[in-house]
Amino acid sequence: MTFIQLVLSGLALGAAYALVALGFVFIVNATGAVNFAQGDFVMAGGYTAIFLTSTFSIPMVLLLPLVAVITFVMGVFLALIAYFPLMRRPPATVFISTLLCGMILQNLFLIGFGPQAKSGPALLGTGMLRFEGLEISRQSLATIVVAAALIGLQYLIFARTQIGRRLRATAEDRDMAEAVGIPAKKLIAVTFGIGASLAGIAGALLANQYFVSPTGGIPLSVFAYIAVVIGGWGSLAGAVLGSMLISIFQVIVSAYVSYAVATGALYAAVLLIFLVRPQGIFSERVQRRA
Amino acid sequence: MSPRDQNKTLLSIDHISASYGRVVALRDVSLTVFEGEAVALIGANGAGKSTLFKTIIGFLQPLGGELSFRGRAVAALPPEKRVQLGIGYAPEGRRVFPGLSVRENLEVASLGRRAQREELLGQVFEMFPQLAERQAARGWQLSGGQQQMLAIGRALMSAPKLLLLDEPSLGLAPKLVEEVLGRIPSIVARGTSVLLAEQNVTKALRYCNRAYVLEVGKVVLSGAAAELRSAEAVRRAYLGG
């Protein structure tokens, strides 16, 4: 495959990962907590898609919205169990609690769907599109389009609307947000819901070409973490950019050498970034005035 | 202030006690704020002023007593509901949202629709022209005095009937304290009563109609500002035991 072809494949993967990382960074911004079950929500989205299409005959156009809603509810549930009871504790505690919830989810997948990897439904039908000597699968195209639309929507909401401002204010100072009339706890639950939902959509989009398995979410949680660190902790643009970079890097190195080397090189690169620019590419750390 | 306004009770605190950690910070405190007035809460640090405010806004649960606002019992309501009822809060330390711009800080605190939001924004900018000048600046970029103005403006964006103003002079140079506290009369004139917690007694009494003196969690004196300026009990609370 040519270099450009590889980049194209990486873009589709990156688009999906960008959703995962974006959901991850929302939760980080809103609560300061790292959601280590993010990858498991991706699997949840894939499994939900598989379940819905195999049990009911759902028109494809309804599938993504349904997955979004179901995983949204799961996210709210996670907030209720793993976050709110531990709100006032050090952030490391929530890291652990989300880890544990992820573990419980994985076990549920195992019981419900068995240990074998499964493939999910194709959203725009299977088959490839060809132009200018490059080809891209319909699914990949669908992924890029959906992801771009969601990212754009998210940006607009956060920057231009009252609810977006309220979400940002809640993320910066929850108590003060309540003191200006914002129902902070509800918004935090919504944030978890959105974060999980984005991951779920990504999972449904990826399920066709990449398999869904009970423990398949773990490396994805790590990827989201890495993407957000590379892009700059707390930066939404950074999360998107970081994901794209990681995916393209992975796809290219995997093609030329091997997946193992790609992963190893990725981590080595991350460590190098820490040495050189620890705050990531877009550091959105709010500086304190002198 | 017409006699008619004077009778309408806004905030009624009745025998409230509260503790902060293991320290009992408020003991059996009672006070009232009516429409159309500015009331000062003076006392040394540790007297319980901030604790009282946190209890009013809902960050702390009182251990006993009753708390009502505009005739409703509010002790069971979460902070955001109390704000919706008409309490505005400008906390100690300002606490502006650092990543949001001045304009966004103000907008986010409004409870109504866009039209009302724009109108209130206009009013706040008129009251604090400095904020209008620096609309696009982020919260963290402002100086202490500008942040204090923003905190007050933000609290006013919900069109509250009562503004809780907690130690606005802390950390500010005298010139700025003057500017900030000097706005109180116009705030009251627009229909928002003010409850001001202050250590700076002279300034507090200058801009308020009445005052309560707190000493280690108890109200030891109350009355019209003019009377209290010379009272011995005030001196004692001011200077400390």
Add this chain to the structure above:
Amino acid sequence: MKYSPVTRAGGVLAKGIRLPVAFGALALAAYGVFFADPYDLRILTVCGVFALLVIGFQFIFGHAGAVSLAQATFFGLGAYVTGVLGATYDFGFLLTFPLSCLIPALLALIIAVPVLKLEEHYFALATLGIGLVVVLVAVQWQEITGGTNGLPGVPSVRFFDLEIRDRRELFIFVWLLVVLGAFVAYQVTRGLYGRVFYLVRESHAAASCLGIDVSALRFGAFILSAIYGGAAGALMAHVIRVVSPENLELPVMVTCLTMTVIGGRRRIAGAIVGAILITYLRESFRILENTTLMAYGAVTLVVLIAAPYGLIGAIERLRARFLPEPIEAPPPMQPLNLAVDTEHRDHRPLLDIDNVSKSFGGVRALEGVSLKLGRGEVVGLIGPNGSGKTTLVNIISGLYEPDRGQLSFNDTAITRRPPHVISRLGVARTFQHINLADELTALDNIALGRTTRERASLWRSILTLGLDPRLQRARCTAVGAAELLGIADLAMSPCGALPYGTRRRVEVARALATEPELLLLDEPAAGLNEEEQRDLAQRVRRIADHGVTVLVIEHNLVFLRSLAERLICLDHGQVIASGHPEEVQRNSAVIEAYLGREEAADEILAIEERAS
């Protein structure tokens, strides 16, 4: 937040529950030695291995407060070293065990340098990343490690003529090592050095400005965690007789984290309780087969929510609630030696700041600031909000680096030197926002100021047997410092329960305990009432009379008037006036910038009125 006074720091249990815990330990030991069947022995031995792993993890996670995800990596490495050297090359225990401890420590050393400086979540990710790389290597390097299948045939423990053959002997052996490990942990966390961890967790800046090398402390904790991790791994290899990449993977890290959180992240007993509980939990849930992980996860989550300090912590707090310990009497006082060497005092300035500038992003905080402090001077630094006062103090104490300009203290260049080095040269400071370890008593907080003078360190803590003499001496001197600030009678209360004014004085006492030549006070009067302010001003005056040079940032002109011989006024990052207080207050630039024209008249009149 509820404050529970910690009179025993770090890994040591609170007094009240030591006896029951010791009893429990003995009972368990007796059970293991005399009554347990081979299956139970195996489990109890595994408990011991994990206990060692968790005690090691507590150094970096519990005490140093850094989320390290490398503990499983150290564990797996230790297992592999023992496995490879033992199975393939047939090395004996005396060679494989130390190497199993050393090689993870070496890895920790290599990665510590870039990684330890990182902020929390970056550090966690970096350690996770290292772990994942090591797993990859283990899987790929099949000739040595046996790839995904691992290496069977790890020999039993053999040294000199001894071979540990049966499960009972192995159980005893492993737990003896656990006892040794627990002892070292106790040594590290019990004394003066052990208390330093509390402040480091609270604020790196505050600890650095007391002369504590925070990086070195975290480094030491990280290396220790690696040594323990490796040791635990080696023992695991001997117990299950096989090594595989499983030992390195995330589930082991999750197990370690879970045990730490459940048992208690700082108490040694917590490590042991956590290890035993979780191991048994996993075993008993095995019968649930498919739903094992789910049940185990659910139970752990419940404990996590219900017991924030772990089970041991919960027991300690329950006891403190129902049978509280009485507040102890303070130790005998040892006066501070603040008399600065006056013989060699000449007229060269103590602190010389030359043309210092500093910007943050686009904001110019300081521009070309030059000033000199003479020995024994008391100088007030005033200026409107945002004029750069705190930035200047942060630069002097080393927390910020200037963009341009030089600073020297006692003729030693201090530009760009780290805060703990500057502190050791004789500079002490307080902060605008008080940074105290609320769980410790006020006295212990003050005693932390003696860390450098007492030369407390990791090694010395381990090698000093019995009660830590440094802690005793530091506490006596702390009483002396407390006396100077008038808080000696409150010193034995937990810091978190003290009122604001007292906490402010504890902070000043802590800075004073370092016996500095230069004391920087950042808005010490903020939040104090007039009586407290007068008292503090008097005390600072007395301190200065000993010869200590003092620089006070303040808004409060009345406070400064009774204290400062000279005032320096900053505005927009520049010095706009310097001189006698009355002169400065009449300076028109100062009046304009700071007081406001109208105000100046009032302020000056009031001050003159009070002075007459």
